Amino acid sequence: MTARPILDHTAEPRGSRGLLHDTWVIAKRGLVHMRRQPEQLTDATVQPVMFVLLFAYVFGGAIAVPGGGEYREFLMGGIFAQTVVFTAFGVAVGLANDRKNQAIDRFRSLPIARGAVLSGHALTNLLKAMLPIVLMSLCGLIIGWRIRSGIGDAVLGYGLLLGFSFAMIWVGILLGSVVPSPEGVTGIGFTVLFPLTFMASTFVPTSTMPGILRVVAEWNPVTTLSDAARILFGNPNTPPMPSDPWSIAHPIAYTVIWIVGIIVVCAPLAVRSYEKSLEK
Amino acid sequence: MTNEHAVHARGLVKRFGEKVALAGVDFEVKTGTVTAILGPNGAGKTTAVRILATLSEATEGEATVAGFDVRTQGHEVRRRIGLAAQDATVDPLLTGRENLIMLGELHQMSRAEASARAEELLGEFSLLDAADRRVSTYSGGMRRRLDLGATMVAHPSVLFLDEPTTGLDPRARNELWGVLDTLVERGTTVLLTTQYLDEAERLADDIIVIDHGRIIARGDARTLKRELGGDHVQIVLVEVDRLPDAARLLEQVTGAKVAIDAGIRSVVAAAPNGVDTLVEVARSLASAGIAVEDLSIRQPTLDEVFIALTDSPAYDDDSVEAAQSGARP
Numbered sequence: 001m002t003a004r005p006i007l008d009h010t011a012e013p014r015g016s017r018g019l020l021h022d023t024w025v026i027a028k029r030g031l032v033h034m035r036r037q038p039e040q041l042t043d044a045t046v047q048p049v050m051f052v053l054l055f056a057y058v059f060g061g062a063i064a065v066p067g068g069g070e071y072r073e074f075l076m077g078g079i080f081a082q083t084v085v086f087t088a089f090g091v092a093v094g095l096a097n098d099r100k101n102q103a104i105d106r107f108r109s110l111p112i113a114r115g116a117v118l119s120g121h122a123l124t125n126l127l128k129a130m131l132p133i134v135l136m137s138l139c140g141l142i143i144g145w146r147i148r149s150g151i152g153d154a155v156l157g158y159g160l161l162l163g164f165s166f167a168m169i170w171v172g173i174l175l176g177s178v179v180p181s182p183e184g185v186t187g188i189g190f191t192v193l194f195p196l197t198f199m200a201s202t203f204v205p206t207s208t209m210p211g212i213l214r215v216v217a218e219w220n221p222v223t224t225l226s227d228a229a230r231i232l233f234g235n236p237n238t239p240p241m242p243s244d245p246w247s248i249a250h251p252i253a254y255t256v257i258w259i260v261g262i263i264v265v266c267a268p269l270a271v272r273s274y275e276k277s278l279e280k
Numbered sequence: 281m282t283n284e285h286a287v288h289a290r291g292l293v294k295r296f297g298e299k300v301a302l303a304g305v306d307f308e309v310k311t312g313t314v315t316a317i318l319g320p321n322g323a324g325k326t327t328a329v330r331i332l333a334t335l336s337e338a339t340e341g342e343a344t345v346a347g348f349d350v351r352t353q354g355h356e357v358r359r360r361i362g363l364a365a366q367d368a369t370v371d372p373l374l375t376g377r378e379n380l381i382m383l384g385e386l387h388q389m390s391r392a393e394a395s396a397r398a399e400e401l402l403g404e405f406s407l408l409d410a411a412d413r414r415v416s417t418y419s420g421g422m423r424r425r426l427d428l429g430a431t432m433v434a435h436p437s438v439l440f441l442d443e444p445t446t447g448l449d450p451r452a453r454n455e456l457w458g459v460l461d462t463l464v465e466r467g468t469t470v471l472l473t474t475q476y477l478d479e480a481e482r483l484a485d486d487i488i489v490i491d492h493g494r495i496i497a498r499g500d501a502r503t504l505k506r507e508l509g510g511d512h513v514q515i516v517l518v519e520v521d522r523l524p525d526a527a528r529l530l531e532q533v534t535g536a537k538v539a540i541d542a543g544i545r546s547v548v549a550a551a552p553n554g555v556d557t558l559v560e561v562a563r564s565l566a567s568a569g570i571a572v573e574d575l576s577i578r579q580p581t582l583d584e585v586f587i588a589l590t591d592s593p594a595y596d597d598d599s600v601e602a603a604q605s606g607a608r609p
Contacts, residue, residue: 110383111358
């Protein structure tokens with residue numbers, strides 16, 4: 001092969017290889033970032049493991065599961081749900097960083113498929129979301145958590161967690177497009193998402209909560225995602241009561257509605273605010 | 281596709297709400313030439329480049345790049361351009377090689393082609409030794425070279441370089457000029473923006489001077505100087521403290537705008553009556569008791585041209601400091 005000159009005006013530009021190809025190239029970059037910046041992964045690795053250990057051993061003894069059963073097993077569904085909600089963080093910070101250092105401008109000056117930048121980010125984060133789920137499962141196994149349901153239910157359980165991750169990715173893109181700086185993203189994430197994961201059945205049964213807080217928790221999808229995971233993995237959960245609202249009585253269906261709802265509402269909003277954030 | 285004009289812009293207007301970034305500019309860049317858009321911060325340089333590189337849409341007006349409409353044929357434009365944005369936008373967490381390969385793949389090359397092209401460019405831009413190090417470990421100059429290499433990945437027919445040397449130390453700047461010279465010799469069409477007059481003079485065939493979103497002058501460096509022509513009188517002081525006095529005095533005598541350069545303790549203004557003005561200035565200086573190191577009459581520099589054109593110095597305080605620390609020879 002003879003070396004081509006550095007400039008070659010006769011070279012015809014190539015045809016496009018499509019959205020999937022471009023998405024994958026951009027996602028690969030995100031995966032390299034993840035590998036080379038392990039400290040950025042603490043929210044997906046160290047933090048959930050820390051919560052498992054803290055709640056299992058520090059608070060766990062003081063919390064009783066209403067229907068009986070091991071608190072450590074009850075806990076796992078909640079921490080899975082919390083971890084999944086935090087998916088939005090990583091997406092938002094990554095996007096805000098890309099915007100800040102103008103990486104997005106460079107991508108947009110290339111002949112790539114429209115939408116490839118966002119779908120690349122989304123794919124990276126979906127793959128990234130699997131990491132804490134696997135890690136938590138291992139950590140759970142060590143402290144005595146077991147999947148006590150059938151394979152079908154277990155697969156459904158993990159599927160539901162990933163589905164919610166996917167929805168949270170769009171929340172993250174929205175957040176990353178609206179908030180101007182990576183620091184701002186972290187700030188908002190902590191003041192909004194963090195309490196949201198605590199006003200739920202994540203760590204304690206909602207039945208112990210007072211009045212209005214209990215109502216909020218009962219309709220909080222983090223509660224139903226936690227409960228759904230417990231049910232699908234065959235772990236102890238607060239037993240159903242006739243007075244339960246619809247959300248608590250049908251946690252899986254209610255969670256799926258939220259997943260679909262978040263995607264339907266947030267995805268177009270996210271794409272729009274992302275595109276708006278580029279107009280400067 | 282051959283066009284006489286690689287870039288053709290007509291009536292470009294860009295508004296951000298109330299703010300007018302571009303107030304209707306017309307210009308073209310001849311194929312195979314280098315054009316510099318020269319102007320201070322906020323003049324609209326970057327906005328113009330962003331519109332041409334399809335990153336931003338003009339509020340009014342139209343433009344073609346390599347024969348394609350930036351508004352309706354953006355994808356075709358993007359296949360034929362290279363853009364180096366103001367801050368080198370290469371990925372700091374990837375190695376130099378990985379950056380180039382990724383961009384090659386995004387230019388729709390196969391992995392093997394992209395690798396081969398990366399190798400070529402790393403050699404071309406003297407980065408082979410650092411090829412497999414993360415870009416975060418690169419010096420500013422190396423980063424810019426990689427960034428320039430990155431714009432060349434797909435053999436673009438038009439290059440946009442937005443302030444290619446801003447923030448570089450003088451050595452890295454000279455080095456980068458050398459690299460740009462080679463590109464230019466090979467006949468690439470380049471549109472670059474700069475705040476540095478010497479950079480425009482050195483690299484560009486044509487210069488477009490813009491300020492507040494309007495083109496206020498254009499032509500080659502020689503023409504620009506001639507158009508604004510006339511002799512200039514320059515006073516170099518012994519004591520920097522007397523600069524304001526000298527400036528006031530010079531303005532009184534010449535009735536012209538005065539340019540101050542604290543770094544070399546100099547004030548300059550157009551001399552309406554040539555040597556007579558010089559004599560008058562000398563007399564006034566003596567009676568005001570201002571000690572002078574040098575007093576001369578000469579042709580205007582491009583810097584002074586700019587001041588005459590824009591009503592304001594080309595540099596804000598920050599860049600004057602940068603200039604004094606050596607960014608400007």
